Amino acid sequence: MHLIETIGLTKKFNGTVAVKGINLSIREGICTALLGPNGAGKTTTLNMLTGLMNPTEGSIDFHEDYSGDRRKYLGYLPQYPKFFGWMSGLEYVVFAAELAGLSKEAAKSRAKEMLELVGLAEGGNKKVSGFSGGMKQRLGIAQALVHEPKLIILDEPVSALDPIGRREVLELMKQLKTRTSILFSTHVLHDAEEVSDDIFIMKKGEIVVEGSLVKLQNTYQQPTFFIETEMEMANWLETIKQKEWLRHVKVDKNKATLTVENLQTARTELLSDKTLQELKLIKFEVAKTSLEDLFMKVMK
Ligand SMILES: Nc1ncnc2c1ncn2[C@@H]1O[C@H](COP(=O)(O)OP(=O)(O)O)[C@@H](O)[C@H]1O
Ligand SMILES: [Mg+2]
Known part of the structure; x- marks a missing residue:
């Protein structure tokens, strides 16, 4: 009402x-x-x-x-x-x-x-x-x-x-x-x-x-992963570039931010990715994204 x-x-x-x-x-x-x-x-x-x-x-x-x-x-x-x-x-x-x-x-x-x-x-x-x-x-x-x-x-x-x-x-x-x-x-x-x-x-x-x-x-929200490894990630990222669940990647040496389409699929695939495991994971975080991006866009 x-x-x-x-x-x-x-x-x-x-x-x-x-x-x-x-x-x-x-x-x-x-x-x-x-x-x-x-x-x-x-x-x-x-x-x-x-x-x-x-x-x-x-x-x-x-x-x-x-x-x-x-x-x-x-x-x-x-x-x-x-x-x-x-x-x-x-x-x-x-x-x-x-x-x-x-x-x-x-x-x-x-x-x-x-x-x-x-x-x-x-x-x-x-x-x-x-x-x-x-x-x-x-x-x-x-x-x-x-x-x-x-x-x-x-x-x-x-x-x-x-x-x-x-x-x-x-x-x-x-x-x-x-x-x-x-x-x-x-x-x-x-x-x-x-x-x-x-x-x-x-x-x-x-x-x-x-x-x-x-x-x-x-x-407006997109699920995001923050991944950190001991070794550099650039080569590994090439191997996942074509994945249909991936929307956007930002990488800085051994840290990457992945925006994905489907949280479940992405998580399952990422966690079973052998190449990623070989880079030695330090951090694997699913971000509880906020509406920040939308808000910033609107406010500009
Ligand atoms: N009594 C008033 N006389 C003249 N202008 C006002 C008065 N009250 C608010 N404004 C103007 O109206 C706009 C909206 O103000 P306001 O409602 O206080 O915004 P907010 O609460 O979102 O910060 C502002 O540009 C403000 O300067
Ligand atoms: Mg006010």
Whole structure:
């Protein structure tokens, strides 16, 4: 089921067209990534979906089950969230819950529950000014979840974090997928690959590639082998050049990168290749290729 559909969604800022007539379908129950470099129009798009900004043209339709004031159904964590450093984590989430219309009692119990969910049960009594970047983002996610929205929208939730903070937040997002739909933006392909089910790649205000992660991987990924031997490989490579499963070879003395058509066939043949064995294998690695090549191509 589609939670949100946009048709021809456009935003112009006197002169510049930040978002150029995009059609998005955000599915319910999954995690969707809006991926693109800085300036692609991600924040502008998310701001229109949350209702913080009006589109210049085009429409945003929520599924008929979610009609009326869309704020009820949405939780939002902006790209540059502002916290009150003097508040405790708990006070902050209670504050957000009361803003969302919960009673004092309900706000408090719900806030505690959310802090626990994001792994900040103990941080609840500490002042936010002492939080790490990862803790602040998790607090921001607790705040976004407090009124039990159908969808949380997270604008670059991991971009400003160090590797530890990034890991914390990505793991949390994976865990949250079972509870709510997620739409998040990022300029890092690996983040999108790690947690999302659907990906929209945006560039200069337009969607240039879209689809489920699985579909994109099947379409664009090619299995790759990294092989390293004690002896040089040039002569051996001549012997496999005509193989129908081989797509591309790059060799540097005793190291080779082979892009292949069919992983299974290639692996079986390579591992039983006597000439290769005589070169004395040091490394035989099947790479879990990413969508990097596609992404780089698109971004050029
Ligand atoms: N309030 C604004 N006024 C004028 N131009 C803006 C405004 N907000 C964004 N832009 C422009 O719109 C484009 C898209 O910006 P943004 O949506 O922030 O991209 P992203 O989030 O992908 O980095 C950029 O060229 C940016 O300079
Ligand atoms: Mg942005």
